[in-house]
Amino acid sequence: MFDHAANDATTPAALRDALRPLLALRAAPFGGYSLEGLDGFLTALAVGPELVMPSEWVLEIWGKAEPRWESEDEAVRVYGMVMALWNDVLRRIALDPSEHVDADDRPIFDDTDAPRGQAWAEGFLDGIDYAPDAWFDWESDHAWIEEALLDIEALTWPVVPDGLVADDGMPTIEHSDREEILANLPGMLHALHRHRLVEEAARTPIRREAPKVGRNDPCPCGSGRKYKKCCGA
16 A cells, blocks of 8 residues: 555645655556656646646546555545645746746656656647647647747657757757756746636626616616616515
8 A cells, every 4th residue: 555644745845755656656657647747747737728627637647547546545645646736736837937936846857767858748748638629729829839839849859969960850859959948848837827817818708797776767677767666666
């Protein structure tokens, strides 16, 4: 049974320390996400153009099938940590990196043999697949969003030394370009977050309250009588 003691911790670092081995044991070997991949996946859902409910994606994080939990209490604790990570993603994308960014405020990159950020980018691209048409509309209407997504996709490419071009024509990215994209990710994600808020505000209808009618005012129904003698009677 997995040790969930760290689940009670309130810091992002403690949450990551609890989730990392759990996902490495129960998700990643079965086609699910590592912590880095899950962070990218959740980030795409958080900044994306459409709201995707947790019920639509939560089981996908495990890969082929949801693990068999020792007890209901264990399942509640695990999913509580997953939702805590979701809330931490929401916290991070709302931060303006031009004002303040700590280590815990940046995307999660694990130390693996794969290039740093690759699993995160792959998870992000998976998240886009939950609303592909809406993302396509965003890209079509805003060149900066298309460029941002191309940068994230480039993080999935093999890394080559600066100045080296692959002979087979396959896409690659130079080390310096990759590091620049990784450094710019917090600002890019914050910009997508703000864009989503603007889009949501534009779609929300403004409700206008009907003007209050005094008892001695003409009735708004057009009868010509005073309100108190007509509809207000």
